[in-house]
Amino acid sequence: MVERDVAQTVTLQVLGADKTYEVAAKMPLTWLLHTAPADHHLAR
Template sequence: MINKLARPCAPTLAQPRDEEFDHATRLVAGFVVEIVSPGSEAMDSVTKVREYASAGIPQYWVVDRDGAQTVTLHRLSGDGTYEARARMPLAWLLQTAPADHLD
């Protein structure tokens, strides 16, 4: 398990202060939402994905900055990598409950 993760883009309900972040990242989140920003595509789609998978985070959602703000829902598979399970526009996803998409 890694000791420190990159900060996800989407804030959590209990966002740790900077001095608490190292400790807080040792806890396993149920899911992470990453908003792909211009200039950080490689970090968001390669580096962070590996870190989150290594930490055992079961769900990883990626919001692309395309016209529909497409969200791809990934699930951690048995081999420790993420597989895409669904893609949908953010507007549609926001009309549903997050629990509808979590295992």
């Protein structure tokens, strides 16, 4: 999800054990676009 704020904050979510989405991280869109998926350490 991308917010409509100045930083265009991105909310990354993961599917939890109970099958509901949980917020995993929030970061500016520009930072997300300049990093690799492995940089976010979201694997569960």
